Amino acid sequence: MARTKNLRNSVVNQFIDDLSNGHIVSPLPSQSILANMYNTSRTTIRHSLEHLHSCGILEKVGNDYVIVRQPVVEDYYDTVTELPHEQAATFERAFYKMIHQRELSPGDTFTELQLARFVNISPVVVREFLLRFSRYNLIENIRRGQWHMKKFDQHYAEKLFELRELLETQALTHFMNLPEHDQRWVLAKELLYRHRQLRKTVIFNYRAFSQLDHELHSLLLSAADNPFFNQSMEAITVIFHFHYQRDEADLKARNILAIEEHMAILNAMLNHDDLSAMNELHRHLETAKSSMVRAITQQS
Template sequence: MSRDNSIYKDSLNRSLDYVATLGVENTLPSEVELTQMLGISRTTVRAVLKQLNEAGIIEWAGRSKTVLRKPKATDYFAKEETLSTSERVETQFMEHILGGDLKPGSILHESEMVREFNASTSVLRECLIKFSRFGLIEKEPNRHWVLRGFTQEFAIELFDVREMFELRALRNLVSLGSEGKAWKDLVSLDVAHHKIIDSIETEYLNFPRLDEQFHRILVTDLKNRFIDDFYELVSVIFHYHYRWNKQDERARNLVAAHQHLDVITSLQAGDTDTAVLKFQDHLIAARTTLLNSVSWEAET
């Protein structure tokens, strides 16, 4: 199994979601099919099956894997436990610069962040270098890291580029047709969206991860190294904004989930023009959500 235990925990959670779609007395596919479906190693698949068996969710006997009961909330690992070390440090860094009182021009001390984040120096520096490529922070020669600031202007510029990339990605998906991998992957998310919508009172905190999955499917299929690199920053910032303003988080996530589902439903119906229009509506709403999620400092 991978040394990063978060891979196993994330794989188990995704396996539980899959089992929930099968129903009692149905069977899971072969180990090889599961490795392909989940994108993990055979060793991790076996560890997941072992846990499902021990928890009484399935009966695993040789090649037979029969569902005995539906997964419960207590069967899942907490979202925080499924984050890799680098993802955890990125989230902590965003909390550090956006959740505190840091102003543009503030000095960022590596030694302090290493202690605060309980992270290695190498992992922290990898995170800092990632954000420095887009001007959020800057390393002064032979000195400290300096926060340049997540300003409203920065957010708008970032979103402008995101819209160009993602609209290009959706049109690419549409041009490849319903047999394309991205089309199939996006449509397969309908069950997960219905799960959140139908149980929004308890599931709304799980939406940011699903939102990230929805948008990443689009850009990944473009196979563009520059877009992939840019989207690493987009992924952290635009999905972190769900944490900033808690006042209407449940309602906001419900609206966004419905917007995703509108796109998916249009694709399922083969109505690609409507799918593109619905996606444009979603991006407009997402821009508004981001700009309303932060108390911006007055910019000069």
Template sequence: MNAMPPTDAERTSRADDVYALLKRDIADFRLVPGDRFTENEVCERLGVSRTPVRQALFRMKQEGFVEVSFRAGWRVLPFDFDKFEQLYDLRMVLETEAVRRLCAMAPDSNQEALAALAAIWLVPPEARLPDMARVGELDEAFHCTLVEAAGNPEMARVHRDVTERIRLIRRLDFTKPARVDATYEEHGRILRAVLAHRSDEACRLLRSHIGASQAEVRKITLHEVYLARSQARGEGK
């Protein structure tokens, strides 16, 4: 008996899975700016047909992560630092407005979300996680939770899109051990100000925190990207 062809829903689901895996490859430095690959290579590695791979790659092309040459295959796009500057400016606007709104809410609002953040970030130094990659993921979650807790779903949606688009450049910040303690300290100060509803202080601390990250972005070199890939692969140890 012949197998039934995949339904449209199944094709969409597979394309979403491929998309998520390829985006993860970029975030985890398995694919870095300048890398070239073919659709067939992705098909073989992931064990899927060409259709969902092509759908995923064209979606990533629309989002500015990859480009295609019909003779040379696909390429991860180089960093566009002007675009990163614009995205960081947008992130600053969204997050400071979210924090301002959070501080103006009733004291019993968002207790669960803020308590969950406190359990991660308001801990003694000996309880801090040493895993830089994990702290990088928690850093993203911290900022996304603050925006989501402000109660504007459209603001949160735009912020998630910005977060996706700066993920690789942001994760490079967490290849430096000093950033782990600095992030705990800075997040702790921001969170304490939010919990105390000190709006001006929370916004000032947040602007300083994001500004420091933005300044680090301007210093990034391609060498650091390849070094991050070597570290992710466990090389050079």
């Protein structure tokens, strides 16, 4: 019972963070999409939505939840005590979020204790995660408890990008062969709808695209049903957050183009046009690669 309560409280706090930072817009995505976003069950999502509704943050309109006020500090649950594996999942999400929001950048030095205090979890959990993550050669252990975020060159990024293309094209092949009743076809339709909605407001809300980008590529990879694919994408995601996302000179224009490319992929998938879907995916990956290389070159 305590474990379930801790999980629900943690999800509510994550919801509040994302609502405050504009990462979730009104109306909210479906419960199935939210469950996928927060890596939890729809039951937990339903309880979280009901709690935020009771607090007056959300209002239910038909089948949708809409935001009626911004959260405040008092809306957060008090710090919850998580089990070790729950702490590990919490820190992993927080680590990637710090990279995405540029709170950790190439060249930075930090300690395990600093991160543990920031996320409010055990330093042991932080160290275990960093040791696992160091296999990607993106961070290095300077001395016990202290780490350095490494910089890397275009050659390293391009080689990793080759892996991304292999993984995603293979995953798309698996996706196109999913049975009609597979829930992921429904998720693809919902994702296409959300792209269309974002396209209407992208001029003012272009940063919200990063969540859709994560969801689309995660959805594709899920069809491969291969945990090694997901592990490899961790490093690729960090590459893009470090460099592709860090260059904000034309971020709005890049995101507008990427929305159109995503929609072309999803339309072809939903029309069961295998060849067009693969061509559109290759086109999107080539655009992303060019942007990434340009960003790395400019920073060099």
